[in-house]
Amino acid sequence: MDYNKLAELIFPDIKGTVGELEERFPKRDLPDGAKVTRFAPSPTGYMHIGGLYAAMISRKIAKQSGGVFYLRIEDTDKKREVEDGVNEIINSLKKFGLEFDEGPFEGSPDVYAPYKQSERKEIYQICVKALMKKGLAYPCFATPEELDAIRAEQEKLKVDIGYYGEYAIARNYTYEEIEEKIKAGMPYVVRLKSPGVAGNYVRYTDDIRGDIDMPENIMDVVLLKSDGIPTYHFAHAVDDHFMRTNQVIRGDEWLASYPLHKQLFEVCGFEQPEYVHISPIMKAEGNGKRKLSKRKDPEAAVGFYQEQGYPAESVLEYLMTIANSNYEEWHAANQDKSIDDFVLSLSKMPVSGALFDMVKLNDVSKEMISTFDADTCYDKIMDWADEYDKNLYEFGTKDKESFIKTIELWKMSGNKVRKDVAKWSDLTEMFDYLYVPDDALKFDYEVDEKYTKEQLAEVINEYKKDMFLTSENWFADMKVMGEKLGYCPNVKEYKKAPEQYKGSITDICTIVRVAVTGKKNSPDLFTIMSVIGKDRTEARLNRFMEEACK
Numbered sequence: 017m018d019y020n021k022l023a024e025l026i027f028p029d030i031k032g033t034v035g036e037l038e039e040r041f042p043k044r045d046l047p048d049g050a051k052v053t054r055f056a057p058s059p060t061g062y063m064h065i066g067g068l069y070a071a072m073i074s075r076k077i078a079k080q081s082g083g084v085f086y087l088r089i090e091d092t093d094k095k096r097e098v099e100d101g102v103n104e105i106i107n108s109l110k111k112f113g114l115e116f117d118e119g120p121f122e123g124s125p126d127v128y129a130p131y132k133q134s135e136r137k138e139i140y141q142i143c144v145k146a147l148m149k150k151g152l153a154y155p156c157f158a159t160p161e162e163l164d165a166i167r168a169e170q171e172k173l174k175v176d177i178g179y180y181g182e183y184a185i186a187r188n189y190t191y192e193e194i195e196e197k198i199k200a201g202m203p204y205v206v207r208l209k210s211p212g213v214a215g216n217y218v219r220y221t222d223d224i225r226g227d228i229d230m231p232e233n234i235m236d237v238v239l240l241k242s243d244g245i246p247t248y249h250f251a252h253a254v255d256d257h258f259m260r261t262n263q264v265i266r267g268d269e270w271l272a273s274y275p276l277h278k279q280l281f282e283v284c285g286f287e288q289p290e291y292v293h294i295s296p297i298m299k300a301e302g303n304g305k306r307k308l309s310k311r312k313d314p315e316a317a318v319g320f321y322q323e324q325g326y327p328a329e330s331v332l333e334y335l336m337t338i339a340n341s342n343y344e345e346w347h348a349a350n351q352d353k354s355i356d357d358f359v360l361s362l363s364k365m366p367v368s369g370a371l372f373d374m375v376k377l378n379d380v381s382k383e384m385i386s387t388f389d390a391d392t393c394y395d396k397i398m399d400w401a402d403e404y405d406k407n408l409y410e411f412g413t414k415d416k417e418s419f420i421k422t423i424e425l426w427k428m429s430g431n432k433v434r435k436d437v438a439k440w441s442d443l444t445e446m447f448d449y450l451y452v453p454d455d456a457l458k459f460d461y462e463v464d465e466k467y468t469k470e471q472l473a474e475v476i477n478e479y480k481k482d483m484f485l486t487s488e489n490w491f492a493d494m495k496v497m498g499e500k501l502g503y504c505p506n507v508k509e510y511k512k513a514p515e516q517y518k519g520s521i522t523d524i525c526t527i528v529r530v531a532v533t534g535k536k537n538s539p540d541l542f543t544i545m546s547v548i549g550k551d552r553t554e555a556r557l558n559r560f561m562e563e564a565c566k
């Protein structure tokens with residue numbers, strides 16, 4: 017067969033050469049050891065937490081080595097693509113502080129552009145044409161029915177399933193046969209003519225897994241689909257070569273494809289990058305574990321953490337503890353340093369899927385939030401609320417001063433820093449009396465079981481006469497008021513002779529606290545009342561009277 021003639025028949029319009037591509041996309045001029053890594057998602061509009069994890073690791077490896085981290089869009093599957101998917105990826109990673117050095121966005125350097133696979137069709141075709149000229153690629157006209165028949169035969173014979181060797185019928189077509197089919201308009205794909213030999217092994221080595229021996233690829237895989245668009249495998253070889261990636265970091269679902277990828281780099285004459293296959297993030301289920309699933313687990317989506325209001329720093333820090341379990345120790349010993357100072361080690365990454373632990377994420381996040389000062393919290397809460405909680409946003413923008421006071425209220429208890437809040441949506445859950453509109457506030461009415469209606473009404477009515485909103489000495493004033501109504505100001509004394517009193521100062525405070533906050537426990541009540549103000553405090557007392565004292 018005259019392979020040159022075949023290549024011209026299949027690709028009459030492709031004039032470029034691989035040599036020209038080598039010049040157009042020169043080797044990167046970077047210091048020794050600098051890693052060029054990439055994040056290569058499909059623009060499906062959905063970002064899995066595993067994607068964020070991989071992006072974080074890839075970026076870190078590039079940055080800590082003085083290399084480059086770029087975004088490549090794998091949009092060869094047009095069916096799964098959503099409008100604006102690319103911007104969504106860029107923006108959502110930006111929110112996590114993960115910015116790209118290069119990619120399909122304005123302002124990016126363009127030496128290695130285009131960064132979208134759909135715009136690189138000619139590049140792939142140049143490479144396939146070169147392979148065809150070497151007799152390493154051929155058109156295949158097999159119909160789905162023919163492929164099914166091959167499969168059925170292989171199942172019967174109990175041999176490897178696939179398109180290879182003697183089963184690869186299109187391998188042996190003559191030029192004339194091919195020309196005839198092309199002229200007849202038969203659709204075709206272009207396949208690799210695999211030089212692999214059954215029984216041979218290739219060695220795979222990565223920093224996480226060490227050495228693994230795998231059977232050499234013998235399959236004549238598809239390089240270009242019938243629309244001329246490459247498969248993932250072929251695009252991977254071409255793109256990572258010409259974008260000069262030297263460290264591929266990707267999910268371990270690709271590990272089994274390594275022998276094929278090794279072969280593709282070899283037949284194309286490309287130097288192979290290093291690989292690391294990261295294990296997926298798992299979820300405990302029964303006694304076992306499974307991958308976090310897009311379909312079943314809301315927490316599989318990055319959007320979940322954004323909606324809940326986890327600060328980006330918390331999510332990244334938590335993911336870092338999964339990536340390198342020594343991160344926590346490092347962090348404890350280097351409190352003054354930031355996550356950017358930590359040196360990530362690929363060899364310390366977990367080999368089998370790490371469990372996603374929501375409790376741990378919450379702990380990491382509580383710790384993180386406790387390190388933010390009130391102004392930082394304010395900015396972050398407003399950013400979040402602007403998108404996810406309009407009431408909260410309105411409160412914060414209308415009265416920043418009061419809002420800052422509310423933050424101080426849950427952040428500090430005396431001069432001790434509290435660690436209660438893990439995510440911004442906790443605010444309305446835990447501190448609804450500060451943050452939700454008054455009519456949505458729920459009262460914890462168990463008090464009406466302990467006290468009589470008359471008792472409640474008496475306390476509230478007395479309290480309403482003077483709400484001590486400006487008092488420096490709220491608690492002392494409460495004691496005075498209680499005493500007047502027959503409540504002992506001293507708890508110890510009360511316990512000695514409870515029959516002499518209606519209750520103690522604790523009862524007085526509890527009743528007022530429930531009326532104002534709806535809860536039996538809260539941070540300093542006086543401060544809460546100063547934040548919500550006299551009118552709203554009064555309105556709550558009235559509502560309490562109406563609902564609990566009737």
Ligand code: GLU
Pocket residue numbers: 055056057058090252265266267270
């Ligand atoms: N688009 C592929 C994926 O999302 C990329 C894999 C890779 O990083 O090479 O799985």
